[in-house]
Amino acid sequence: MAPGPFGPGGKEGSMGLMKFICDTERCIACNGCVVACKEGNHVPVGINRRRVITINEGQPGERSISISCMHCSDPPCMAVCPAEAIYKRDDGIVLVNKDLCIGCGYCLLACPFGAPQFPKAGPFGARGVMDKCTFCAGGPAPTFSEKEKRLYGQNRIAEGKVPLCAGMCATKALLAGDAEVISKIYAERVAKRGSGLSPKIF
Amino acid sequence: MKKTLVGLFGLLFLAWGIEVLAEVLRNYGPLSPTDTFQEFAGTVLQDWPTRGREFLKLAPSFKRYFLMVVLALPALFFLHFLIFGPKRFSHQGRRVPYYGAFTRVLHWTAALCFVFLLFSGLSVLFAKDLGAGSLVRTLRFVHLLAGFGFFGAVLPLFLIWWKEMLPASYDLSWFLSLGGYLSREKKPVPAGKFNAGQKLWFWLATVGGVVMFYTGFYLYRFEASVSTLRVYLIIHNALALALTAFFLVHLYMTLFAVKGAFRSMINGYKPLEEIKYLHPKFLEDSAP
Amino acid sequence: MAGVANTWGYGAMTNHFNDIRHSKLIFFIGSNAAEAHPVALQHVLYAKEVNNAPVIVVDPRFTRLAAKATDYVRIRPGTDTAFLMGLINQLIVNDWYDKEFVQTRVAGFEELKKVAAHYTPEVVEDITGVPAKEVVRIAKLLADNRPGTVIWCMGITQHHIGSSNTRACCILQLMLGNMGVSGGGTNIFRGHDNVQGATDMCVLSHSLPGYYGLSEKAWRHWCKVWGVDFDWIKSRFHSKEYMHKPGFTLARWYEGVIQEDKIYQYTPIKAVVFWGCSSNSQSQYFKVKKALDQLELVVIIDPFATTTAAMCEKDNVYLLPSTSQYETEGSVTSSCRQAQWRYKVVDPVYDSKPDYEILKEFVKRFGFEDKFFKNIKEIPEDVTREIARGTLTIGLYGWLPERIKKHTDHWHTFDLFTLQAKGGPCDGEYYGLPWPCWTETHPGTPILYDISKPVAKGGLPFRARFGTEYTYPDGRKENLLAAEGVANPGSEVKGGYPEFPGWKTDINVIRQALKRGMAPFGNARARCYCWNFPDPVPVHREPLHSPRPDLIKKYPTYPDKPDFYRVYTRFKSEQKPELVKDFPLVLITGRVVEHMGGGAETRSNKYLAELMPEVYAEINPKTANDHGLREGDYVWVESPEGGRIKVKVKVTERVDPHTIFIPYSFGGMFMGKSYAGNYPEGLVPYAIGEPANIVVNYGYDIKTQIQGTKEGLCRLKRA
Numbered sequence A: 001m002a003p004g005p006f007g008p009g010g011k012e013g014s015m016g017l018m019k020f021i022c023d024t025e026r027c028i029a030c031n032g033c034v035v036a037c038k039e040g041n042h043v044p045v046g047i048n049r050r051r052v053i054t055i056n057e058g059q060p061g062e063r064s065i066s067i068s069c070m071h072c073s074d075p076p077c078m079a080v081c082p083a084e085a086i087y088k089r090d091d092g093i094v095l096v097n098k099d100l101c102i103g104c105g106y107c108l109l110a111c112p113f114g115a116p117q118f119p120k121a122g123p124f125g126a127r128g129v130m131d132k133c134t135f136c137a138g139g140p141a142p143t144f145s146e147k148e149k150r151l152y153g154q155n156r157i158a159e160g161k162v163p164l165c166a167g168m169c170a171t172k173a174l175l176a177g178d179a180e181v182i183s184k185i186y187a188e189r190v191a192k193r194g195s196g197l198s199p200k201i202f
Numbered sequence B: 001m002k003k004t005l006v007g008l009f010g011l012l013f014l015a016w017g018i019e020v021l022a023e024v025l026r027n028y029g030p031l032s033p034t035d036t037f038q039e040f041a042g043t044v045l046q047d048w049p050t051r052g053r054e055f056l057k058l059a060p061s062f063k064r065y066f067l068m069v070v071l072a073l074p075a076l077f078f079l080h081f082l083i084f085g086p087k088r089f090s091h092q093g094r095r096v097p098y099y100g101a102f103t104r105v106l107h108w109t110a111a112l113c114f115v116f117l118l119f120s121g122l123s124v125l126f127a128k129d130l131g132a133g134s135l136v137r138t139l140r141f142v143h144l145l146a147g148f149g150f151f152g153a154v155l156p157l158f159l160i161w162w163k164e165m166l167p168a169s170y171d172l173s174w175f176l177s178l179g180g181y182l183s184r185e186k187k188p189v190p191a192g193k194f195n196a197g198q199k200l201w202f203w204l205a206t207v208g209g210v211v212m213f214y215t216g217f218y219l220y221r222f223e224a225s226v227s228t229l230r231v232y233l234i235i236h237n238a239l240a241l242a243l244t245a246f247f248l249v250h251l252y253m254t255l256f257a258v259k260g261a262f263r264s265m266i267n268g269y270k271p272l273e274e275i276k277y278l279h280p281k282f283l284e285d286s287a288p
Numbered sequence C: 001m002a003g004v005a006n007t008w009g010y011g012a013m014t015n016h017f018n019d020i021r022h023s024k025l026i027f028f029i030g031s032n033a034a035e036a037h038p039v040a041l042q043h044v045l046y047a048k049e050v051n052n053a054p055v056i057v058v059d060p061r062f063t064r065l066a067a068k069a070t071d072y073v074r075i076r077p078g079t080d081t082a083f084l085m086g087l088i089n090q091l092i093v094n095d096w097y098d099k100e101f102v103q104t105r106v107a108g109f110e111e112l113k114k115v116a117a118h119y120t121p122e123v124v125e126d127i128t129g130v131p132a133k134e135v136v137r138i139a140k141l142l143a144d145n146r147p148g149t150v151i152w153c154m155g156i157t158q159h160h161i162g163s164s165n166t167r168a169c170c171i172l173q174l175m176l177g178n179m180g181v182s183g184g185g186t187n188i189f190r191g192h193d194n195v196q197g198a199t200d201m202c203v204l205s206h207s208l209p210g211y212y213g214l215s216e217k218a219w220r221h222w223c224k225v226w227g228v229d230f231d232w233i234k235s236r237f238h239s240k241e242y243m244h245k246p247g248f249t250l251a252r253w254y255e256g257v258i259q260e261d262k263i264y265q266y267t268p269i270k271a272v273v274f275w276g277c278s279s280n281s282q283s284q285y286f287k288v289k290k291a292l293d294q295l296e297l298v299v300i301i302d303p304f305a306t307t308t309a310a311m312c313e314k315d316n317v318y319l320l321p322s323t324s325q326y327e328t329e330g331s332v333t334s335s336c337r338q339a340q341w342r343y344k345v346v347d348p349v350y351d352s353k354p355d356y357e358i359l360k361e362f363v364k365r366f367g368f369e370d371k372f373f374k375n376i377k378e379i380p381e382d383v384t385r386e387i388a389r390g391t392l393t394i395g396l397y398g399w400l401p402e403r404i405k406k407h408t409d410h411w412h413t414f415d416l417f418t419l420q421a422k423g424g425p426c427d428g429e430y431y432g433l434p435w436p437c438w439t440e441t442h443p444g445t446p447i448l449y450d451i452s453k454p455v456a457k458g459g460l461p462f463r464a465r466f467g468t469e470y471t472y473p474d475g476r477k478e479n480l481l482a483a484e485g486v487a488n489p490g491s492e493v494k495g496g497y498p499e500f501p502g503w504k505t506d507i508n509v510i511r512q513a514l515k516r517g518m519a520p521f522g523n524a525r526a527r528c529y530c531w532n533f534p535d536p537v538p539v540h541r542e543p544l545h546s547p548r549p550d551l552i553k554k555y556p557t558y559p560d561k562p563d564f565y566r567v568y569t570r571f572k573s574e575q576k577p578e579l580v581k582d583f584p585l586v587l588i589t590g591r592v593v594e595h596m597g598g599g600a601e602t603r604s605n606k607y608l609a610e611l612m613p614e615v616y617a618e619i620n621p622k623t624a625n626d627h628g629l630r631e632g633d634y635v636w637v638e639s640p641e642g643g644r645i646k647v648k649v650k651v652t653e654r655v656d657p658h659t660i661f662i663p664y665s666f667g668g669m670f671m672g673k674s675y676a677g678n679y680p681e682g683l684v685p686y687a688i689g690e691p692a693n694i695v696v697n698y699g700y701d702i703k704t705q706i707q708g709t710k711e712g713l714c715r716l717k718r719a
Helices: A032-041 A076-080 A106-110 A146-152 A164-168 A179-192 B002-026 B033-045 B048-084 B101-125 B133-161 B171-176 B196-221 B226-257 B261-267 B272-278 B280-286 C002-008 C017-022 C038-050 C080-093 C099-105 C109-116 C121-128 C132-144 C162-176 C195-200 C216-226 C230-235 C285-294 C307-311 C355-366 C381-390 C401-409 C507-515 C549-554 C606-611 C621-627
Strands: A018-022 A051-055 A063-067 A086-088 A094-096 A174-178 B095-097 B269-271 C025-029 C055-058 C071-073 C148-152 C186-188 C271-275 C297-302 C317-321 C330-333 C339-342 C469-471 C477-479 C561-564 C567-569 C585-590 C616-619 C634-638 C644-651 C659-663 C713-718
Touching (some): A018 A179, A032 A051, A032 C606, A063 B033, A106 B048, A164 A174, A174 A179, B048 B101, B095 B272, B101 B133, B101 B261, B272 B280, C017 C038, C017 C186, C025 C038, C025 C080, C038 C055, C132 C162, C148 C162, C162 C186, C216 C381, C339 C401, C381 C401, C616 C621, C621 C713
Parallel strands (some): C025 C055, C585 C659, C616 C644
Antiparallel strands (some): A018 A174, A086 A094, C561 C567, C585 C713
């Protein structure tokens, strides 16, 4: 496989595990990732697949991080879902099947990051089905179909592109792709920080 | 020999020194990434590392317990029926008015709603087996409506019955003999209008029902913190388990264990003989 | 820009964004680039991480940019010149300045030294609030880490001494010898994506396009370029006097309507056309509203129904929908003087018309279509060509549309660090042909005043704009041309030389100069002493509305300026020391990353409106507690002129206890009243709020009349 965000992968010829890393030294809380995701996937207002969280606001030590579904290796959401609507792909991306989802919300209670989002879609403000970051990999509907676009948003992974958020980040604080590849990029970045040496990929 | 030993130690020391230096250089800067992420953890994860993990252990286990209750209890009752059989009382003799018309309407409304609540609630836990999707989503909405219906019916029912449901001194001895249901004999048991078992069921269904309504309302709206909602869900499921178990008991008692009990709740009368044996204190209390 | 231009010739970002990657130190003053220029931050962070460059941020607020700083300096609003002069003084007093550079390429050093001597660290601490030790430490940092770059934005320019502020920044870099080198320069980040283009075309009231001014020579030059008769143009004016008289500025045009300050025009203004411009970005906004209510005609040409549309209550307003940038095409100029071609992506989607078409329709009806479009057959290419042909002052002659398009089409062939194309169809050229791009074959000038390269390859000396010799007030004479031996490689004259006569109007003069290896505009010294400025060397002057009456006495402002862009503008008469008693807090406004400009576009975007739905005031916890305010409360912010706005309270440590910050991008409400109903049907933005400019105080720069939004007083009242 060609090098890049989709890396050599764990097994020969297979895709590695997809992950996000947000470099808090570089994140300037511009929220570009948040808006790019919403615009590109036509997410309804009120749903935040991605958020920027800032600590120590206005004080030295102010830092920001961009958080979305982390596509955990052992997803707690998958473990508690009574409808078994959440599944994990071979490439590690965790997705929800909106046809199966019953909107009970157990996944939100299980998630450490608060990734599952629910629109107020039903009667008496009932929760609609769960929506969350798809790593821009669409969903269980046929790839590039109208249904996939409507329910889940873009499928950039199938096009060989990185998710919108990471692609949009100007300071390259947000990295997305094969865990091995981006860990290496990030580790090299941190190791060379302050040393006067430029990392291979800035 | 000495020289080689010294040289070896020197090399080891050097290696250790390089290791330390590398570690220091790796974390060059005022704050290492690990420290930064730990700073974020408090804000981002909040109480997930403790409460969240507990929740993860508990939440998936409820399906198991429900299955056990729903399968084991009926089996037990079937066994009981075979061994002890039902209590029969003559319906030819005098009948005493026991349940008013309004009371019966309330009871059956609450009962109907409760059945809907039970099935629609279980459909969430067993969603996978029902094919999930729009069926269960609809049932969730039914759960909401039935919840309001149940609450609306059980509240006046509570106001009507609560005095007669208060615990009495003889309730303990009723429990000790399990209301006489573990024998084929027809013996009078210490009970007023309602026996201790019925009282227990009443309080569970009403007070428990209020708790179910409260926690259920928040679980429907999700307008509380995730930490709170986790606690509410555990309470809701645990109480649901207790209510399901007791409901099955209630069903067995009223449909099988005491012949004619079902009809009593329809026409409002209980046969005098039944009262003499099963609710003797009721006659004393209501005697002119 | 006036301050920069008057120091060394051109007023624009001297290096380029990518060049910041070479900086060994980055000094931000009056800039919140993390929110106003987020994409540029990648270069800043590169320098910070790879070059280990200190990032110094000087700002009254601990902004999102300050969060990325290695050294943060909190400064009192409006005291930037004092701080900069303090740094300059340290460089001089400790001999840390670049002696060789100053001796060979700088004029007026002695005068600078005299004035700077006043700004000792103790004096600077008293004025700015920056500890004396910090002043010395920062100066040493600047001296030890070269080349360093100085970056600023509105925080430096939007003051009544904005021209002095910008000059002080320039002088700082001259002292450090950071000019004309990679990694150095004064990198002024412009605020909008084509404002440099607008500036170059002088969409302003005091000059014809290309900075030619309004003299007869200027008019004749452009008439020749346009192919139009000079006398016919003259006949369009009320009188010859008005042909050469600078008009009203964007900051004060409304005075031409309401005349609360005396105007110097034969008639009040009767009509205004807002063409791609918001009104709620103008200070003293309640006066703008008064003007809108008095005007006979208001025309708004914009893709969005702006705040202006809602503020017009009289039946005097017309909305002409223009297209967005995706539905039209043309060239745009970046902050760093590069040209890019914007291609049309889609035909106009709604009933809007491209600006060219709207203009054509107007011109047709005004009856001079044949004259207006004499040389224009193909729009916009012929327009670009005409601009190139006519703008010789900043060397746009090489900006042919074919060249610009070629660069945009092949932008991947240009080097990330030097902007130079390595092979490919643009080989050797610099991306976007940064001006001056003297001829059709010139590669562009990526770094201004870079004396190490031949002029024909992008090098440049300082401009000889102010003569060859000057006699200072104390009698000292100085040669203004560069020293012997200081010239670009290949220059016939191995030292300073005056400008070539006629270079501004004749391309052949330029070609001749280039052939001789010389710059058409001469080779001179940069000026520390600008004799054509009210303060030849920058000095501190207290803001008109200042919280320090004692300093008003020591550093008073200028005398009033009558007929200043046609309106009497108050300075001394407006400086009231007793104001601070009733208005104890300093008010500053600024940008936020979530919204842009007047906000009509961003507040109509549901996602951006979701991120920032309401206008708020940043208030320090101590100030909030003193006023009994809690997070989420509503508070009235009141200005000394009577403007008042109701905003939400945001309690934060970003501002200190004496300062309030309000983002300026909101509109649709006015002094507590909602004007949502005044928008055309269905066009109310998702987020509306009070324009902060209602309470921004009176105050304008002495040279450019830019509004002073970063200084002023206010008070808070619980709502």
